[in-house]
Amino acid sequence: MPLSVQKIASRLTFRQLQVFKAVYDLSSYSQAGELLGLTQPAVSSQIRQIEQALGTPLFEYVGRKLYTTAAAERLYLAVVSIFSTLKHLQTDLAALQGKVAGELKLVAVNTAQYVVPYLLRAFLNLHPDINVSVKVVNRATAVKRLSENSDDLVIMGMVPDEKPLTSLPFLDNELVPVVPTGHPLLKQNVVTPQEFLDSQLLLRESGSGSRLALELHCQDKRFKMPKGMELGSNDAVKHAVLAGLGVAVLPKLSILPELELGTLVIPNVQGFPLRRSWCVVYPAAKHPTPAMRAFIEYIQQNIKQFERMFLRNSQPSKA
Structure with a gap:
């Protein structure tokens, strides 16, 4: 007999769903644990609890490789939808209060890692409800991630001219x-x-x-x-x-x-x-999220200030 929605909701937690999604994405209990700050036994325990709640296995080992079951495939689609809805809810609730919220995924090429912290300090003061993550990669990886539309914005110097990209030089x-x-x-x-x-x-x-x-x-x-x-x-x-x-x-x-x-x-x-020039770059066809728009507008409005700040920092004092 299928479980009712009420029974499923009472037996599952968002943390368990987060653990499940990490195991599914990484195809590894140990890597999911590293990502979430959990031990491998703790991850296994969370997965077992979900399987007991749903009455069906989600993962199985064949040899040393982890495979997903048909139930896991269906659950994954539901979990992605749930988390996506929550992200939109966070954004909508913040908008009702006149704020900007949500996630902002930035990628910076290696050389830009010296610039990004200074960009973020004042931005996060203005928008404390935006959750920013920064991944530092080499240029080849940044170009690949642009092609795959993996992130919100990329900060780089040498912008590819063979791709349809929107680019904002700022420093x-x-x-x-x-x-x-x-x-x-x-x-x-x-x-x-x-x-x-x-x-x-x-x-x-x-x-x-x-x-x-x-x-x-x-x-x-x-x-x-x-x-x-x-x-x-x-x-x-x-x-x-x-x-x-x-x-x-x-x-x-x-x-x-x-x-x-x-x-x-x-x-x-x-x-x-x-x-x-350092540039903020994203695919030309991409529809900016509120968090993206807020960051782009912040960069546009503070170009002169960035120039003054980094010009001052780039002139070592003389003994």
Whole structure:
């Protein structure tokens, strides 16, 4: 005999449904536990309680792989619908009070992680009911996520021009040449770009925004860009320069403490710094949510303030 709605509602909790959804999405009890801050036995216990309440199994192991049952497929559709309705309810209730609420999923490329916290501080003061999540990825992953419409907004520097995207530039991104203190190039008043590039150039991985900007600059100016050691993050490149492994082109905002201490120095290289813009990007066909609109409007209204703030921060004090 099928369970009545009242009996199902009395036997299930939202937390149990959240655990079920995590296990379903990740196909793993242990990964679901890591995501939700639960032990694997606690996750197993929650799933067993749901199965007992519904009177049917939801997951089964074949070998070491976890599979879903037909009941789990139906439950998943219901859970997604329930959580979606609750999100809309949160937004609607906030709107009735003249507020903006809901979720805002941001993706920032690696180099933008130095900018995003400063953007969010005042925004969250204005909109405390918006729940913001930030995922930091490399540029290639950001472009892929844009194509898949996985997030609300992406913050990046090198915006793909082959895709239908809406882009809002809001801040200059200076890419500067850097060498460790005491480097021989610092003895020269002016350094040619090719001299700099030939001084054991350290590079980000292929596809990163800062590397792409340098590659395009070299292509445009017909400089030969040598193959150098590749590293997977700006911090890794920075520490490689500090260790004396070579020179690099890095976002100025990512090396302010080292410039302040004098452990990294910007030589006078012709044609530098390279200037790009940080942009807020989303698919052109996307319909912005209230939280998205609030963030976009906040960026538009505060561009001048961001410029002043980051210009001040990017000028190290002189001893």
